[in-house]
Amino acid sequence: MSDQIQRFLFERTNVRGEIVTLERAYGDVLDRHGYPPAINRLLGELLSAVALLTDTVKLDGILSIEVRGQGALSLLMAESNPGGELRAIARLADDTDLPDDSQGFRDLVGDGHIVITLDPKEGNRYQGIVALEHDSLAECLEAYFSQSEQLPTFLRLTSDGTRTGGLLLQRLPDESMNQDDDAWERSVHLARTLRSDELLELDQREVLYRLYHEETVRVFDPKPLRFGCTCSRARIGEALLGLGESELREVLADQGEIETQCHFCHTHYRFGQPEVEALLAAPDGDARTVH
Numbered sequence: 001m002s003d004q005i006q007r008f009l010f011e012r013t014n015v016r017g018e019i020v021t022l023e024r025a026y027g028d029v030l031d032r033h034g035y036p037p038a039i040n041r042l043l044g045e046l047l048s049a050v051a052l053l054t055d056t057v058k059l060d061g062i063l064s065i066e067v068r069g070q071g072a073l074s075l076l077m078a079e080s081n082p083g084g085e086l087r088a089i090a091r092l093a094d095d096t097d098l099p100d101d102s103q104g105f106r107d108l109v110g111d112g113h114i115v116i117t118l119d120p121k122e123g124n125r126y127q128g129i130v131a132l133e134h135d136s137l138a139e140c141l142e143a144y145f146s147q148s149e150q151l152p153t154f155l156r157l158t159s160d161g162t163r164t165g166g167l168l169l170q171r172l173p174d175e176s177m178n179q180d181d182d183a184w185e186r187s188v189h190l191a192r193t194l195r196s197d198e199l200l201e202l203d204q205r206e207v208l209y210r211l212y213h214e215e216t217v218r219v220f221d222p223k224p225l226r227f228g229c230t231c232s233r234a235r236i237g238e239a240l241l242g243l244g245e246s247e248l249r250e251v252l253a254d255q256g257e258i259e260t261q262c263h264f265c266h267t268h269y270r271f272g273q274p275e276v277e278a279l280l281a282a283p284d285g286d287a288r289t290v291h
Contacts, residue, residue: 004222005084006053006204011216013183014172014204019204020051020225021165022086028227029088032266035159038099038108039090042076044159045137048166049089050078051118051225052155053141056168061120062230065141069132071110072096079264085228087264104134114140128130138166154188158196165199167191167207187212229265236269237279272279 005020026044035043046065054063060082067076070092078088092098099108111132118126130144138155145153154169169191171184187235198207208217238249240258251258258271271279 001202002222002236003225004204005055005225006208006222007055007166007220009160009218010183010187010212011218011284012119012177012179014170014178015169015176015183015187017167017169017187018052018055019165019167019199019207020048021163021200021204022047022051022225023163024263025086025225025227026159026164027162029086031102032264033089035090036098037101038103039073039076039092041159042073042105042108042137043078043088043090043159044161044164045166046076046078047086048157048159048164049137049155050080050088051086052168054080054082055223056170059118059120060122061118064115064117064119066117067109067132067137069109069112071106071108071112072099076109077231081228082228083228084223084225085089085230086225087227087229089263104135105137106132114144116144156191156194157201158199159198160200161196163200166198167194171181182205187215189281229262231262231265231267233269234261236262237275240271240276241282242280245280248280252276 003022003025005018007018009016026047029043029047030040046067050063050065051063057063062078062079062081064079067075072089074093075091078086080086109132113132114130116128124261128144128148130140130147132140134140134143138157142153142155144152152171154244156167160167169187194211204222205219208219240260248258252273258276259268263270
């Protein structure tokens with residue numbers, strides 16, 4: 001099973017799609033944490049989702065999806081960039097019992113919202129927010145596209161704790177390119193017949209052939225995906241500035257240095273007094289909040 005995403009479109013229609021499968025990158029994420037199986041499966045779905053959305057919006061920057069809930073699972077976050085690098089974390093609420101393996105998305109998250117952040121290399125950051133009003137992550141993200149982007153979207157996500165995959169279909173607003181009035185309804189109807197084992201086990205082109213062998217589909221070259229962390233001393237230093245000067249100086253006085261780690265990849269960083277002083281002396285506005 002290759003870690004990759006593949007774009008496709010239906011000729012003479014305004015329907016496009018993407019299919020993603022992950023195994024090694026997903027395993028690399030899980031190996032850095034010790035989450036219960038129920039959270040591992042949700043994290044897999046979120047990794048597939050963030051890969052699909054990044055390729056959909058064609059963002060030259062970082063796209064992140066944060067699920068913030070009031071249940072046992074307080075945070076679920078995944079991040080992707082145009083280079084095909086993915087990373088993700090989860091966080092359990094304080095003083096909560098480990099979730100049961102059978103618990104689903106809303107059982108774990110409860111009420112809350114999803115924040116989708118587009119952080120381009122150039123230009124302004126954009127955030128979209130949608131309430132958690134559906135039973136699955138896929139349905140919540142479909143609602144986001146419907147409400148915030150006015151873009152009809154079908155999304156299928158699945159994960160078995162070892163592999164994860166997703167299928168996304170969208171109907172573009174330009175009806176001038178559409179010569180098949182039933183294309184959207186037909187493509188979604190066929191997508192709903194896709195089984196989880198087919199999505200996770202079959203080659204992507206085989207999946208598309210099984211679903212759409214009677215359609216004229218143009219399939220583009222696949223794009224490889226992998227685990228990758230964007231943390232660096234500079235970004236961690238910027239995050240430390242968010243604590244404020246007084247707290248940084250208090251930690252230095254107490255411990256002689258500031259030690260922290262990236263929550264995604266567990267890389268450790270140490271900042272001595274000269275480095276902290278250099279951070280504090282940086283011009284205002286240089287620092288940005290890093291999650």
